[in-house]
Amino acid sequence: MKRVLVTGSSTGFGRELCTAFIERGWFVYATLRDARTRGRMFDAEGSAYPGAVRVLDLDVTNAAQRESAAAAVEAAGGLDCLINNAAYGQFGPCEETSEDDWRRQMEVNFFGPVLLTRRLMPALRASRGRVINISSILGLASFPLSAPYSASKFALEGWSESLHYELAPHGVQVALVEPGGFRTKFADNLRISPVPDGSPYAGQAAAYNRWREKRAARSGVPPVIVVRKIVALAERRRMPLRTLVGTDARLIDGLNRWLPRSVATNLLRRVYSKILS
Numbered sequence: 232m233k234r235v236l237v238t239g240s241s242t243g244f245g246r247e248l249c250t251a252f253i254e255r256g257w258f259v260y261a262t263l264r265d266a267r268t269r270g271r272m273f274d275a276e277g278s279a280y281p282g283a284v285r286v287l288d289l290d291v292t293n294a295a296q297r298e299s300a301a302a303a304v305e306a307a308g309g310l311d312c313l314i315n316n317a318a319y320g321q322f323g324p325c326e327e328t329s330e331d332d333w334r335r336q337m338e339v340n341f342f343g344p345v346l347l348t349r350r351l352m353p354a355l356r357a358s359r360g361r362v363i364n365i366s367s368i369l370g371l372a373s374f375p376l377s378a379p380y381s382a383s384k385f386a387l388e389g390w391s392e393s394l395h396y397e398l399a400p401h402g403v404q405v406a407l408v409e410p411g412g413f414r415t416k417f418a419d420n421l422r423i424s425p426v427p428d429g430s431p432y433a434g435q436a437a438a439y440n441r442w443r444e445k446r447a448a449r450s451g452v453p454p455v456i457v458v459r460k461i462v463a464l465a466e467r468r469r470m471p472l473r474t475l476v477g478t479d480a481r482l483i484d485g486l487n488r489w490l491p492r493s494v495a496t497n498l499l500r501r502v503y504s505k506i507l508s
């Protein structure tokens with residue numbers, strides 16, 4: 232039985248990934264915050280597939296919980312695949328986002344995955360295992376008023392790319408998955424920096440919120456598309472470094488890739504100014 236650990240298993244991609252891996256015959260460490268009160272959400276899978284899932288408490292920013300989750304994995308014999316999925320979006324103007332909110336975004340979306348992966352590296356080297364980091368199209372192409380989230384995902388991209396080459400000689404594969412917009416709890420869990428009425432960004436922030444709400448109401452793309460891609464990646468012999476998922480992600484990436492850089496930047500500046508006016 233191959234063994235996978237998924238962070239952020241309570242909702243969205245993480246929740247569905249756990250079920251999908253169990254159904255494919257994997258042993259799953261479903262990790263989430265407050266496992267003691269919410270751990271029963273995997274009871275159905277546990278009954279249908281006895282012995283296929285173990286729920287662990289893991290806030291990725293909590294050093295003691297990272298240590299005890301890793302120790303539990305090692306004591307049970309090791310790990311074949313780590314999926315760094317847990318994250319949230321901190322959005323808002325750079326200047327109006329507090330230092331605490333900036334730091335918190337990097338702690339959860341970047342340092343959490345780095346430190347958990349670092350701790351599990353010996354187990355992954357031993358199994359010649361894999362790391363799959365869930366990034367975003369905003370880790371490849373940024374958007375106004377998304378600087379904290381985008382910066383955290385750009386950081387995740389740079390770290391993952393380096394690790395991809397660094398761990399290859401050790402037989403460990405590292406991949407990035409870059410989804411566009413999908414219907415999960417992501418929008419409900421967003422943190423938007425408060426923008427006071429007198430702020431120079433008040434107009435942009437109001438326009439951005441209207442645009443985001445309109446988009447959220449329309450965005451019905453089911454997360455199963457991303458989940459299938461991730462499971463397929465974990466099971467294929469060689470993982471590519473990057474996998475874009477979603478028409479919007481491919482379109483934005485295509486613009487940046489195929490147009491000369493200055494043309495793409497000028498075009499996007501005009502489009503974004505229009506959206507935020």
Ligand SMILES: NC(=O)c1ccc[n+]([C@@H]2O[C@H](COP(=O)([O-])OP(=O)(O)OC[C@H]3O[C@@H](n4cnc5c(N)ncnc54)[C@H](OP(=O)(O)O)[C@@H]3O)[C@@H](O)[C@H]2O)c1
Nearest residue numbers: 239241242243244264290291317318367412413415416417
């Ligand atoms: N949905 C999209 O459109 C989209 C697009 C691009 C990329 N992504 C990426 O996809 C991944 C999954 O997001 P999702 O769309 O499935 O959103 P989601 O439904 O909000 O799921 C996020 C998960 O992360 C967990 N989490 C947040 N902070 C955590 C922490 N400190 N420690 C442990 N877990 C924590 C949440 O747990 P709690 O229940 O405890 O809050 C939740 O289980 C994220 O990396 C996100 O950036 C999503």
